[in-house]
Amino acid sequence: MVPTSYYILLSAILFTIGVVGVLVRRNAIIVFMSVELMLNSANLAFVAFARAFQTGNAVNAAAMSGQVFVFFVLTVAAAEVAVGLALIVAIFKNKHSIDVDQVHQLKG
Amino acid sequence: MTLDLIIFLVLATIAILAALAMLLSSNAIYSVLFLILNFAVVSVFYLMLNAPFIAMVQVTVYAGAIMVLFLFVIMLLGADKLRQPQTDIPWQQPLAILLGLVLLGVAAFAIVSRGSITIPSPLSDQMISAFGSPFELGKLLFTTYLFPFEVTSFLLLVAMIGAIVLTKEEKTKLLPRRAPKN
Numbered sequence: 001m002v003p004t005s006y007y008i009l010l011s012a013i014l015f016t017i018g019v020v021g022v023l024v025r026r027n028a029i030i031v032f033m034s035v036e037l038m039l040n041s042a043n044l045a046f047v048a049f050a051r052a053f054q055t056g057n058a059v060n061a062a063a064m065s066g067q068v069f070v071f072f073v074l075t076v077a078a079a080e081v082a083v084g085l086a087l088i089v090a091i092f093k094n095k096h097s098i099d100v101d102q103v104h105q106l107k108g
Numbered sequence: 109m110t111l112d113l114i115i116f117l118v119l120a121t122i123a124i125l126a127a128l129a130m131l132l133s134s135n136a137i138y139s140v141l142f143l144i145l146n147f148a149v150v151s152v153f154y155l156m157l158n159a160p161f162i163a164m165v166q167v168t169v170y171a172g173a174i175m176v177l178f179l180f181v182i183m184l185l186g187a188d189k190l191r192q193p194q195t196d197i198p199w200q201q202p203l204a205i206l207l208g209l210v211l212l213g214v215a216a217f218a219i220v221s222r223g224s225i226t227i228p229s230p231l232s233d234q235m236i237s238a239f240g241s242p243f244e245l246g247k248l249l250f251t252t253y254l255f256p257f258e259v260t261s262f263l264l265l266v267a268m269i270g271a272i273v274l275t276k277e278e279k280t281k282l283l284p285r286r287a288p289k290n
Binding site (some may be wrong): 001002005006007008010012013015016017020024034036040044047050051056061064065068070072073074075076077078079081082085086087088097098 | 113114120127140143146147153154157158161162165166169172174177178181184187200201204205208215222226227230231232235240245248252253263268270271277
């Protein structure tokens, strides 16, 4: 059995790669994909903990709740991608560029 | 070094390298493909963690629908050609990488200093098919978590309406074509 802390460490590494992706890249779509990577790493942590808390012979509802929450995070991520990509397309129609550095009309 | 651990380490390396390649790739389509590889590897992790339903949902929804949506938008916008980065603030990128490493160090320290967080005990025979099955997930979704379930269905409806409204063309262009009434 692989210890749960290994999975959590992997989740932390993937999350950090996502964070650096959001900060470093200028293409709006790559930034969005890094956000998806972060959500995915959180899902991995949920499933790892759900497995760790399953002890005994009856299905522990608290342990299955981890997987139920992953289901909800997946749904929210799908909805967010739909709206976010629609936003990116709308911005592109206006500015003909998806460079996040170009979207600075609100700068003071 | 059990077989489980070897498989985990190999897959973890592939997942991390795919994530890094997604970050560093200059072509957006390659980035999407590397992210799909990352999601597929995480799906295999879910299978190792006795979550078969979530693994299949991940492949279907994440890698199958969301990433395809990304590909559509990239090809629609022609975003796969990227220019060289010329940021206004030259120290922003190195600082971001440094702070990311600090975040990783703090997280790794928090995880490692707790000792080994529960090594999961092997599932009993009757649990192997029951835990993580769609039946158990559905039982929880429709009893304890019924309200969040209904709220997410409403959220999906709002997202669909939002996506349509955001990309709808305005109708003001049709007005000049009308013949003026004399």
